[in-house]
Structure formats: structure tokens, C-alpha cells
Amino acid sequence: MDPVRTCLGCRRRAPASSLVRFVGRDGRVVPDASGAMTGRGAWVHPTVECVESSLRRRAFGRALRENGVLDTSGLQQYVLSLNQSVSPDEAPR
Template identity: 60%
Template sequence: MPDSRPSSLARASTSSPTRSSTRTDSGRGVGRRMPRRAVAEGDKMNPVRTCLGCRERADRSFLVRVVARDGEAVVDVSAILPGRGAWVHPTTRCVETAIARKAVARALRADGALGTAGLLTVLTPHDTVGVPSGTP
């Protein structure tokens, strides 16, 4: 009796190795890049975060953490306040973009409107990122 299955199924039942049996990437898809979780700096791995404003990934040390406190978005300078945090570059452009996109309230999962006026006042005067404070 002839095989009534489509030719692709008939070939899969043969003893030759199939593509799925030779896959070495744990079934995640051939050629798919896995996101990098940390950036190597010497022997130490540093965590990577995404900026709410520009959506670029950067080392955690180049971003500031924002948390919701009493209906207001505040900068968590030491990054130790409890609760959900979001990360943004300490530049006017990134903070204003994040506020305009309403990304701050969305990332912090705020129930209502979140005050963001205090975020712009904490920025450095020259919008410097990663530059020592003594540099003009």
C-alpha cells in the first residue's frame, strides 16, 4: 500500500538525521542572538540596563535609577530604595523623552499620574555622562 502522507512527513520518518536532532542551540532558533546581560570590565561583569528615554542599553553606572515615592518619580542616587525601579541616562534629552512618552509611569507601573517635575532638577548642569565631576 503506498504511503499517503505528504513527502515532507515521509522523509522525516527515515533514519537520516533531521535538522532538529542536530540542533545545538537548545531549540531557540538557528542564528538567533541571545541578549547580553552584562558587560565585561576586566574580570568583573557589570549589569546592563535600558534607558527609558533613548532605549539604548548601557552599563548601569552610566544610568540613574528612578523610583516612585508618594506619587512622585524621584531619582534613587544610591540605587537601594525599595520597589520597582527604572533607569534613564542623566541627560535632559533622555529624561524629557521618557516623560513625553509616559515611559516613566509605565515602567514604574504607577496607578495614576506620576509627578515627574523633580527628575529634571537632579540632572547635572552640563548633561555629562561618565565624566568626572571636576571636569569643566
């Protein structure tokens, strides 16, 4: 059974396999594609809407328990690249 996590953007619970995990490293939020990086993780649906919502709410700092400002500049581009690598036939509905 797949663990269930909550998306930072939409606050809906979903299987961890359908979300992208991000971790804090050196003041930046970076994707954990392998799921093997140590530390606290922040989970988000791989959609621009959920990433934008989590950024607007400043949820990454709280979820990762990081003090100060985190560099989140690459998050939207990362999610866009994920969505472009999926063909329309494979896209979730």
C-alpha cells in the first residue's frame, strides 16, 4: 500500500507516488526525484496550479521547517518540464 501525503498547494491527500517530493538544501528548494534524500520533505502535485498555490501561501518554509527565505525559483520550471515529458496519452485525467 502506497503511503498517503498531503499536497502543499491544494491540501488534498493523495498517494505519494502521484506527488513530487521537494527538500531544502543550502537555502534552496530542490526536487527529490529518487525519494532518497534525507531530511523533511514537502509534497506537491506536479501541476503548475499546485506549485503556484504553495508558493503564494509560502508553504515550503513551514513544511520544511526552514528559517529564512528559501530560493524557490526553479520549482515552476521543474514542474513544467515534468509535464512536457509526459505525452498527452499518458497524462493523468
